[in-house]
Amino acid sequence: MTIKVAPSILSADYINLQKDIELIESAGAEFVHIDVMDGMFVPSISYGPAWVKALRPVTDMVLDVHLMVEQPERYINVFAEAGSDIIGVHYEATPHIHRALQQIKNHGIKAEVVINPGTSVAAIEPVLHMVDQVLVMTVNPGFGGQKFLPETLEKIARLAEIKREKGYDYDIEIDGGANDETTKLAYEAGATVAVAGSYVFDKVDPAAKIARLKEVTSD
Numbered sequence: 195m196t197i198k199v200a201p202s203i204l205s206a207d208y209i210n211l212q213k214d215i216e217l218i219e220s221a222g223a224e225f226v227h228i229d230v231m232d233g234m235f236v237p238s239i240s241y242g243p244a245w246v247k248a249l250r251p252v253t254d255m256v257l258d259v260h261l262m263v264e265q266p267e268r269y270i271n272v273f274a275e276a277g278s279d280i281i282g283v284h285y286e287a288t289p290h291i292h293r294a295l296q297q298i299k300n301h302g303i304k305a306e307v308v309i310n311p312g313t314s315v316a317a318i319e320p321v322l323h324m325v326d327q328v329l330v331m332t333v334n335p336g337f338g339g340q341k342f343l344p345e346t347l348e349k350i351a352r353l354a355e356i357k358r359e360k361g362y363d364y365d366i367e368i369d370g371g372a373n374d375e376t377t378k379l380a381y382e383a384g385a386t387v388a389v390a391g392s393y394v395f396d397k398v399d400p401a402a403k404i405a406r407l408k409e410v411t412s413d
């Protein structure tokens with residue numbers, strides 16, 4: 195088995211996005227990670243549902259939408275209708291995380307709960323039975339190119355333990371500062387999906403970077 199790779203288009207070439215999408219897909223990436231930022235929950239503003247709609251017909255990769263927005267309930271329907279396969283909502287962004295996850299599932303797509311580095315696994319235990327994926331932020335959200343926070347490894351291991359104990363089958367995704375070294379550590383702790391933005395796109399050969407993430411996690 196190897197980790198599933200989810201390149202984040204936050205670090206892609208927006209003018210030639212289709213070229214980057216084709217490149218990562220042919221290199222074996224399973225997911226494409228779409229970071230939606232509202233300028234409130236995080237300082238940056240990125241892109242909206244029109245991007246998901248535009249990407250849908252040009253790829254078979256899983257469209258993995260990470261909503262970094264306040265009160266994500268306001269936007270779940272439009273992102274689902276745009277063609278998202280997975281929608282992730284932050285525990286910290288709504289007082290109604292259970293309802294937000296239900297709202298995603300009502301569209302017949304996968305629901306993901308996301309936790310910031312300062313949030314414990316215990317906070318989301320009551321909703322783990324209903325999620326398809328848990329995203330452990332391995333940096334504070336808002337920007338690409340930050341350094342992986344090693345203290346998040348403990349949370350990955352705890353989520354893997356709960357998964358085994360309770361017989362859940364959610365994917366455990368990491369996001370932020372992923373490279374060949376940090377992805378290997380996260381994989382060993384139990385991560386099954388790695389988001390990688392700058393590591394994949396900032397260097398000369400994205401396909402080689404994807405292959406490297408697969409190589410360091412093959413067992």
Ligand SMILES: O=C(CO)[C@@H](O)[C@H](O)COP(=O)(O)O
Pocket residue numbers: 202204205227229260333334335336337338339340369370371372389390391392393
């Ligand atoms: O959600 C986010 C940032 O908030 C990410 O998905 C970034 O796009 C990851 O970028 P790298 O740390 O891999 O450069």
Ligand SMILES: [Fe+2]
Pocket residue numbers: 202227228229260369389
């Ligand atoms: Fe992300």
